Amino acid sequence: MNENILGLNRCVKDCHEAAVKGGWWHDSNGKKKDRNVGELLCLIHSEISEAMEGARKDLMDTHLKHRSMMEVELADAIIRIFDLAESRNFNLGETIYEKLEYNKNRADHKINNRLKEGGKKF
Numbered sequence: 001m002n003e004n005i006l007g008l009n010r011c012v013k014d015c016h017e018a019a020v021k022g023g024w025w026h027d028s029n030g031k032k033k034d035r036n037v038g039e040l041l042c043l044i045h046s047e048i049s050e051a052m053e054g055a056r057k058d059l060m061d062t063h064l065k066h067r068s069m070m071e072v073e074l075a076d077a078i079i080r081i082f083d084l085a086e087s088r089n090f091n092l093g094e095t096i097y098e099k100l101e102y103n104k105n106r107a108d109h110k111i112n113n114r115l116k117e118g119g120k121k122f
Helices: 003-021 037-057 069-087 092-103
Strands: none
Touching: 003 069, 003 092, 037 069, 069 092
């Protein structure tokens, strides 16, 4: 397996392990709980929204003061994505590279098609 895939998959596991150790996957009695996927997706979305706000106002992060808010909130979104992916036993590293390869040949991803009327502008 590609070492990039292995590295991504290790990071996915690390993010989930940190969330488990942080108690996010346990109830108040310490019993493992299944988290609501809708809630988890909304938390990912909230990190993206915070990144947008940081970009919109050109803010620095309040915790990692040497980094932009946008950069830190994007990292938070990835951490949440990786946590969710590992909880569902997704092979996210492999899937990312598989999707990149697929996108190389998509007609709607070709520049000339994107520039056409009705094409993807962004």
